[in-house]
Amino acid sequence: MSVELERRLRALEDRAEIAELIARYGPAVDAGDGERAAALWAPEGTYQFDDTVLDADGVRTLVHYDTHVEYMRRGCGHVLSAPRIEIDGDTATAVTHSVVLVHDGDRWVAERVSANRWELRRLPEGWRVQRRLNRLLDGAEAARELLSP
Amino acid sequence: MSVELERRLRALEDRAEIAELIARYGPAVDAGDGERAAALWAPEGTYQFDDTVLDADGVRTLVHYDTHVEYMRRGCGHVLSAPRIEIDGDTATAVTHSVVLVHDGDRWVAERVSANRWELRRLPEGWRVQRRLNRLLDGAEAARELLSP
């Protein structure tokens, strides 16, 4: 296979793999499956939202937080938008919106709408999350900055 | 073309075709086009939501249900998340969230937020839905199970 062909194939595969990785987050946490959520992160990766910073072990326990348990009891969907993705060799950055919809009477309410910046790394076993930053889109400049290039 | 190259190309094409198939569902039903919605299903495929099980003919008539006609009269969007996709030869499973937003005064309200499991088959004419399972994320365990591997 020529170098050029390999480069084009790899670029497509990287993009597909990263989109798949991100698409696994919502179903994992909505199913209450902390193992599957944590498996998306690199061993030394982190997840920062609001004033909290978790390591991969912390992501595993996220589904047991009071807030999350209550979301699941009421019924919730963590819905992520199709990602914007930029790949640079063995690192990549993706940007998505995320919306947490929670059941409330005869409808669902958007209790969180956030900007997300995903910093990704290619490990021998595949792409993993090195750092995910999540901030509520509540008018704060810090959230808007996550959406910039 | 080498066997390995064909395998890699095919994997990318399968993923793109399945994502496209699923992305056609929302626009078809919001446009009231039952033919186009039904065309996503295999001839013997089924769609199960709440306590209803439809075959492909049933999917064709879905847009004429009272609930759906009323959704369209008020204005509605069936918004699906980017799918998680696992392909295994000539079958595949995809998982998405779906959100039905319905116009209500000066805003839109999420009247349904569901977990969806799409079981897909490769037919000579392309990938089609063999079975789609949809359950409201209202706290029921059955909905969360659709989101598991």
Add this chain to the structure above:
Amino acid sequence: MSVELERRLRALEDRAEIAELIARYGPAVDAGDGERAAALWAPEGTYQFDDTVLDADGVRTLVHYDTHVEYMRRGCGHVLSAPRIEIDGDTATAVTHSVVLVHDGDRWVAERVSANRWELRRLPEGWRVQRRLNRLLDGAEAARELLSP
């Protein structure tokens, strides 16, 4: 590289590039970055929503509209669904839903839910938006028509 292999690779790359182009819109406008939003359009491209028609220069100024400035002050997310894409040589059509979620007290409210039809062109520098049509899904037939083939 064989003609057939080049055709298959190109089809995959076109689809990925168009999905990426569309995924850049929401983050750009939510960050208040009119330059990045306008850069998605062809020089003579247009964006039509409600009763407004903008050219690419107009898209650049969109983030300074009173409505948009107020959205950003309150906190907003322009969330687009994964696109349905049809490519025909050097032109393509994509269809998405878009949802504008605006912060309101302790939740976010869907202030706009629209049908979007994106007419795209391949330019020497890559795919760009030739025409984007956006209409509120408020029960109007004109919005549903954007979702048809």
